[in-house]
Amino acid sequence: MDLRKLQVGGPFAEYLMKLATHKPLTRDRVCVSTISTTSPESSDKSSSDMETPSSYLDVCQAYAQSSSSGNSGRHSYEEDGSEKSVLGETDDCIQQINGAIVLSLVEAKLWYRFLELGTEMIINKTGRRMFPYLEFSLRGVDPVGLYDVIFDIIPASGKCFKFLNNRWMPIGKKEDEFKNHPFKHPDSPQVGAAWMMRKISFDKVRLSNKPGTGAGIFTLHTLQKYLVRISIVKHERDDELSVVEFPIRATTFIAVTAYNNRDVTKLKINSNPYSKGFRFPIKRMRNQSVEKRNTPSDRTFVNDEELKKRSVFCPIDHDASGFSEGRKFS
């Protein structure tokens, strides 16, 4: 996104203009870690790993290998429709450690599990929250420097997509993007030490398909591919801004108004606490069918086996539910 083109009023406009003339840091100082930091224990381990680059890289590689070997269906599509490996060439498991600003994505495993299936995010008129939402920890910034953390959603492809034969296929050129304002974390600005002391969460961000919505609501086109970009903005002494951008490929998703891939639906139900009501559909559907039977127009008996067939439910996948461990919700 060209920040110079944003038409925003007020002080934030000036800020964005200043952002557009930032001093970019070199690429080799950027590092996105997708090591999952779901629990205090793993978080501690992750940070210690960062101080020893070789073991940190080992963890990245081990995870990449274990994930790809465990599921042969791991793939995504290039714009020409050809398949490519996601983890094999991911830029999220990066090389530079010493002196780097490191962004560690929380729930990276869950994000990759969705990515493997083809992440879908529901968008609607009023704005739907993202799940998984973006949460990360930050290391390697100047402890006394003043920083802003900015959330943005950018196009991940020049194509629009269609769900065919249980796969997302590129079918045509994407539409022009809506003008979305980058969303500054409410705690900005803060010194680097404060940012590094805690997890940084954007759980309140919403996705909409109607333009003209409020702050923190991003208007997207359905059936187009996007990804999240985090910008770390440093306020320099001479009133300039320097920016490090983290496009996070693990967050790549397709915006939809209703889910297309039933595997994605099942994974959302099993990992999102708000969807717990859908984990035991027999009870739920029995209640519904009882209500229906009480109406004179429908007295058809529905047994449990029939309910199972009708439902997208499968018994809770222990592997998938395991990702929820350590979440603040669980």
Place this chain on the structure above:
DNA sequence: TCCACTATCACTTTTGAAGCGC
């Protein structure tokens, strides 16, 4: 006829006010 989209439903979790005891 197809399919993207919307409104509504039942369900769970979160939130915050009220009440209570110390």
Place this chain on the structure above:
DNA sequence: AGCGCTTCAAAAGTGATAGTGG
């Protein structure tokens, strides 16, 4: 009066589904 804890209702969030409209 102030604090901490519990309770409970309202609000918010979820996917499913039937209906609508282009």
